[in-house]
Amino acid sequence: MTGKLDLDPVLVARARELARRAGQPVVDLARSHTTVSVERAVLRLAGVTGADPDGIPWVNRLVDAVVADVGLGHGVAVPVFDALAREGITDVTLLAQKAAAGSVRFALPTGRAATAARSAARRAVGAGIRRIDRRRAERDRLVKRHGDPAQRPWIYLIVATGDIYEDIPQAQAAARAGADVIAVIRSTGQSLLDYVPEGATREGFAGTYATQENFRLMRAALDESSKELGRYVRLTNYASGLCMPEMAALAGLERLDMMLNDSMYGILFRDINPIRTFVDQRFSRQVHARAGIIINTGEDNYLTTADAVDEAHTVTVSQLLNEFFAHEAGLADWQLGLGHAFEINPEVPESFRLELAHALLARELFPDAPLKWMPPTKHMTGDVFRGNLLDGFFNLAGALTGQGILLVGMMTEAVVTPWLSDRDIALQNVRYVLGAAGGLHEDFVPAPGGFIRRRANQVLGEALDLLERIGEQTLLTAIAEGTFGIMKRPADRGKGLAGVAAHEADYCNPATEILEAAA
Amino acid sequence: MSGDQKQIVRPYGDTTGDGMVQVSFTLPVSHDKRAEGAAVQLANRMGMDPAMVVHAKPMGDGFTFFVVYGRVNHLVDLTAVQVVERDFPLLSAKDVNTVVKQRLRRKLSVVGACIGTDAHTVGIDAILNVKGIAGEKGLEYYRELKVTNLGAQVSVPELVEAARAERADAVLVSQVVTQRDAHLHNTREMSAAFREAMPAGRRPLLIVGGPRFDETMTDELGVDRIFGRGTTPGEVASYLVHALITQRKATA
Numbered sequence: 001m002t003g004k005l006d007l008d009p010v011l012v013a014r015a016r017e018l019a020r021r022a023g024q025p026v027v028d029l030a031r032s033h034t035t036v037s038v039e040r041a042v043l044r045l046a047g048v049t050g051a052d053p054d055g056i057p058w059v060n061r062l063v064d065a066v067v068a069d070v071g072l073g074h075g076v077a078v079p080v081f082d083a084l085a086r087e088g089i090t091d092v093t094l095l096a097q098k099a100a101a102g103s104v105r106f107a108l109p110t111g112r113a114a115t116a117a118r119s120a121a122r123r124a125v126g127a128g129i130r131r132i133d134r135r136r137a138e139r140d141r142l143v144k145r146h147g148d149p150a151q152r153p154w155i156y157l158i159v160a161t162g163d164i165y166e167d168i169p170q171a172q173a174a175a176r177a178g179a180d181v182i183a184v185i186r187s188t189g190q191s192l193l194d195y196v197p198e199g200a201t202r203e204g205f206a207g208t209y210a211t212q213e214n215f216r217l218m219r220a221a222l223d224e225s226s227k228e229l230g231r232y233v234r235l236t237n238y239a240s241g242l243c244m245p246e247m248a249a250l251a252g253l254e255r256l257d258m259m260l261n262d263s264m265y266g267i268l269f270r271d272i273n274p275i276r277t278f279v280d281q282r283f284s285r286q287v288h289a290r291a292g293i294i295i296n297t298g299e300d301n302y303l304t305t306a307d308a309v310d311e312a313h314t315v316t317v318s319q320l321l322n323e324f325f326a327h328e329a330g331l332a333d334w335q336l337g338l339g340h341a342f343e344i345n346p347e348v349p350e351s352f353r354l355e356l357a358h359a360l361l362a363r364e365l366f367p368d369a370p371l372k373w374m375p376p377t378k379h380m381t382g383d384v385f386r387g388n389l390l391d392g393f394f395n396l397a398g399a400l401t402g403q404g405i406l407l408v409g410m411m412t413e414a415v416v417t418p419w420l421s422d423r424d425i426a427l428q429n430v431r432y433v434l435g436a437a438g439g440l441h442e443d444f445v446p447a448p449g450g451f452i453r454r455r456a457n458q459v460l461g462e463a464l465d466l467l468e469r470i471g472e473q474t475l476l477t478a479i480a481e482g483t484f485g486i487m488k489r490p491a492d493r494g495k496g497l498a499g500v501a502a503h504e505a506d507y508c509n510p511a512t513e514i515l516e517a518a519a
Numbered sequence: 520m521s522g523d524q525k526q527i528v529r530p531y532g533d534t535t536g537d538g539m540v541q542v543s544f545t546l547p548v549s550h551d552k553r554a555e556g557a558a559v560q561l562a563n564r565m566g567m568d569p570a571m572v573v574h575a576k577p578m579g580d581g582f583t584f585f586v587v588y589g590r591v592n593h594l595v596d597l598t599a600v601q602v603v604e605r606d607f608p609l610l611s612a613k614d615v616n617t618v619v620k621q622r623l624r625r626k627l628s629v630v631g632a633c634i635g636t637d638a639h640t641v642g643i644d645a646i647l648n649v650k651g652i653a654g655e656k657g658l659e660y661y662r663e664l665k666v667t668n669l670g671a672q673v674s675v676p677e678l679v680e681a682a683r684a685e686r687a688d689a690v691l692v693s694q695v696v697t698q699r700d701a702h703l704h705n706t707r708e709m710s711a712a713f714r715e716a717m718p719a720g721r722r723p724l725l726i727v728g729g730p731r732f733d734e735t736m737t738d739e740l741g742v743d744r745i746f747g748r749g750t751t752p753g754e755v756a757s758y759l760v761h762a763l764i765t766q767r768k769a770t771a
Contacts (some may be wrong), residue, residue, distance in 0.1 A: 205641065206652075
């Protein structure tokens with residue numbers, strides 16, 4: 001700990017212990033359940049690709065067929081590879097097609113057949129995981145060849161036209177103009193689709209569908225840009241919603257570099273069933289850990305619904321929980337882009353000092369995590385001139401407190417999806433602040449006993465109180481009773497619940513076995 | 520005629536009647552003398568004369584950003600201004616909560632669903648989910664609204680039953696699929712079922728939304744309100760307050 005805030009190490013250790021205590025029952029739950037999306041991710045790793053003529057992926061058809069015959073609780077790997085052996089074929093996608101046509105029955109093999117199915121499944125899934133390993137090694141090579149960005153924070157920019165072929169030149173232009181990380185926003189509502197669309201897509205609602213082919217096209221384009229610019233340009237997408245595990249697998253297979261992945265966002269903001277979310281989240285994080293992907297958590301979202309001063313401690317609590325879940329799933333500190341945001345009402349007296357206190361608290365609590373610093377959105381009004389000033393202060397706070405990843409704020413937030421010129425002006429703003437004050441965090445040490453130190457310690461204290469209260473019940477009860485944000489999300493409600501099953505005694509998931517053996 | 524009663528006005532820079540405006544735009548051309556001339560030409564055609572290009576900056580390959588100041592020769596006739604008034608006031612989330620709390624004195628219950636075979640929950644989720652749309656939070660975010668989102672492929676009897684169980688003040692139905700006028704048939708079936716199941720005074724407010732509805736067809740479809748493309752949660756919340764509280768109390 002660098003000690004700019006004089007945080008009490010005993011309290012910090014206590015906060016982590018309380019987060020562990022709150023999170024452990026959820027981990028136990030995740031370890032004893034599976035979901036349709038986890039099983040589909042396993043099949044994707046085992047090599048099932050493509051979709052039927054209606055656009056429903058073969059992994060969905062195959063999982064549905066297995067579930068209809070033997071249920072979900074045994075895992076699909078063994079029944080699928082048992083059927084493959086009985087049918088005398090080797091192509092799992094072909095098996096999916098036969099299953100969809102109703103010409104294959106699934107069973108739970110015993111004895112020698114079960115052992116054979118297990119080892120065949122493990123071989124196939126192992127091959128998929130080795131592809132992810134090769135993609136990670138490839139990233140390491142490219143980063144070595146082209147280099148990392150010269151400065152911290154990395155500059156993170158969003159593109160979202162709906163058409164992947166429009167996104168590509170925009171992303172390349174953004175990289176040329178200084179973006180280090182490109183995020184392709186997803187189409188509205190994709191998080192609630194219980195399947196991953198297929199192929200290159202040219203139409204979306206306020207965003208572009210996340211598909212394996214779109215991932216591949218954009219990564220290839222940014223590889224060209226990396227070569228041209230002499231720095232490795234990273235690509236981000238979303239492992240959230242009902243297909244979190246599959247998104248993680250596809251991101252690993254196509255060498256995405258960062259993924260949005262929050263432990264509670266889907267529950268609170270999308271009303272996805274809490275158990276579904278925690279099970280999916282754990283598997284997706286195990287895949288991210290293996291793939292060398294940096295996750296971005298979603299604490300900024302709390303501050304768009306709740307007051308950024310009164311509820312500042314809920315961000316800290318969520319960061320601590322996200323850290324616990326991430327470590328448990330095998331992610332290292334350098335992979336934790338814990339989120340927070342500049343969302344205090346600018347009319348509040350001393351709002352900038354409060355922002356500095358909160359941002360520095362996150363920095364000091366998680367010294368080895370990159371931290372994702374999110375720009376103002378709630379108090380952007382359409383007054384683009386004031387918005388540009390606010391973004392300048394946001395950038396300055398990022399420089400002063402040593403943030404790792406800076407999402408570039410747009411003065412046209414809440415007005416239009418960013419124009420070419422909006423992005424250019426926003427990047428000019430970032431370049432000016434980082435050029436003029438990029439190293440200021442070295443000199444910036446808040447005065448002992450001063451406003452910033454007092455405020456940071458107050459927020460930590462409130463976070464501890466909240467964690468104590470969660471500890472007295474359980475995290476699931478706390479979520480059910482509306483502790484985070486204002487939404488009450490009971491564990492027996494929400495979208496995607498039908499796709500959750502408790503493990504049977506013979507549950508088998510070769511992907512989890514391989515990923516946990518390595519950890 | 521005194522200053523505040525003027526019928527004809529011009530933009531104001533620093534002197535009455537100077538007509539000065541400032542605009543910025545991008546042209547898809549590389550930055551050179553010709554590009555600046557092109558910016559002046561555009562400004563002239565927009566009615567600015569003289570137009571001064573005060574800033575020109577190349578952006579990437581083949582684009583230039585301009586800031587132009589100049590005198591615009593158009594006049595504004597205030598008597599000829601026409602505005603379409605919404606028939607209910609647009610309220611902030613805070614105001615919606617205050618009105619419900621003070622005047623209804625209980626939570627306002629809203630039940631939403633996609634009915635029939637329509638599986639497109641994009642619309643209903645944009646209005647109801649906290650996530651919302653276009654930077655506006657959905658109705659779940661409103662403290663004084665109790666939202667029940669039944670999701671997709673809900674049958675009409677299920678919807679009526681849920682509305683009864685939740686003592687719904689309003690029922691929101693989203694319809695995206697329009698094949699063979701499915702959205703119209705489904706809506707008529709829904710409104711007929713509510714008419715049959717509940718007496719007039721006890722029926723919830725019936726609202727449908729979707730990109731292909733004609734907003735004037737309320738009578739024909741038997742609903743209280745239709746919302747078309749681009750509707751935001753704030754508009755729906757404001758309408759609920761207007762129709763269920765403000766207007767009802769006023770006419771009661």
